[in-house]
Amino acid sequence: MSAWLDTDDTVAEEFLKTRKLTEKRFRAYRSVIRSFERVSQRHQALSREMLSEWMRERKVNFWPKSSQVQEIHIVDDFIDYLLKRGLIDKNPIADLRLKHGARGNRPVWRAIASPNPDDALVALRRPAPFGSFLGDFMQNHVTLMRNRGYKYTTEADLLLRFDRFLQASPHLAGESIEKMVAAWAAAKRTPHHAAQCQKAERMLTKARYRIDAKMLPRPCDPRVGQQVARIYRKPHILSPGDVRLMLDVSRSYSTRTFSYRPLCARHMIILAYCAGLRRGEIARLNLGDVDFNSGTITIRDTKFYKTRILPLSDSALSELGAFVDARRGAGASQDPQSALFWHDHPSGRHSSYMVSKMITEVMRQAGLKPLSGRAGPRVHDLRHSMVVNRILEWYRTGVNPQERLRFLSTYMGHRDINSTLVYITVTRDLLHEANERFRAIGIRCLNLEVAS
Known part of the structure; x- marks a missing residue:
């Protein structure tokens, strides 16, 4: 019984x-x-x-x-x-x-x-975190960096992987950091792993330098990063027509259990493209973060502990207003702290994984991405596309993009303009508009120099 x-x-x-x-x-x-x-x-x-x-x-x-x-x-x-x-x-x-x-x-x-x-x-049992002979040194370094205000999440994960390797390699005890990292790099000969090993060595040698100023950290080999960059997946820039196609397809987004889901998918795409939001930022949005009176949306506690308030276009606000009404009709909580993209689930909200999955499925149904596999555009490419298409529009309306990049950097939630420059993929249209601007403005300067 x-x-x-x-x-x-x-x-x-x-x-x-x-x-x-x-x-x-x-x-x-x-x-x-x-x-x-x-x-x-x-x-x-x-x-x-x-x-x-x-x-x-x-x-x-x-x-x-x-x-x-x-x-x-x-x-x-x-x-x-x-x-x-x-x-x-x-x-x-x-x-x-x-x-x-x-x-x-x-x-x-x-x-x-x-x-x-x-x-x-x-x-199934995993090694204890920072349990190797170098564990205390690495853990103290992570604690120090976090006390200085850094999240230090990906760096800590990298050091934990190195720590697990050291726990399985007790014969490396007493060797220098350089020899330990070299043994780790030899265990998996791929360009990405080599770059990760170089990053770990750089972190640990800098931490050692703070203790002993005589032990200078070695400079990184630029060829390792260049090799990874050659095989790195390039962003796929979606045109405004591609985004319109995704929005049209999202209206008929197939779902068997949740009729409210197509509306969620559609407005996730709108915020990912029109506001350039990351998938985690979309998942963490609350109902109270949308202010229809001021026409803004608040993005709270994102990367680098930042909170930013973004103005939205009238069309995006109108779409969000219709979505909030539909959300109310679906029986969602009206608490300002409840999830904007509410889901009838114990957590009450869609996770970052589900945001990515839903938008990816719309891309597949729109024919922009194969029905299976990783080829084709990613969800984060909507953010890349927003930057490129925004700069294209500035060129076409006669605005100097260099004067507006710092505002775009703030809008995207970046630390500085250098992070925004990574998002600028040189497409054929962008190169054409830049050439036209140079022809209209730069040629006159060259003519003046020749005349003088």
């Missing part, structure tokens, strides 16, 4: 009622839950052995099949529901995740489904 007695399927039916499901998905969920409860009735408590037995009966071997992954998600959600209701004392998946240091539940399920679950669970 199971820990929760559900002979009449009352618990399962109550769980299913809390999820807004279509009739077809409701039947699929009920089938999975009933199979899980049939196995549970043969056990005294919810345990790893019971989960293994259920997976064997359902023939879940966790191959990359969407149906099997979906069944795991359903049962995972049901176990959380049972724990929340107090019908079980513990969640064995959560316990195993904490015990073995897994990042999520899926690796634990995968380990249970493997031929040797014990070995697979042990393999």
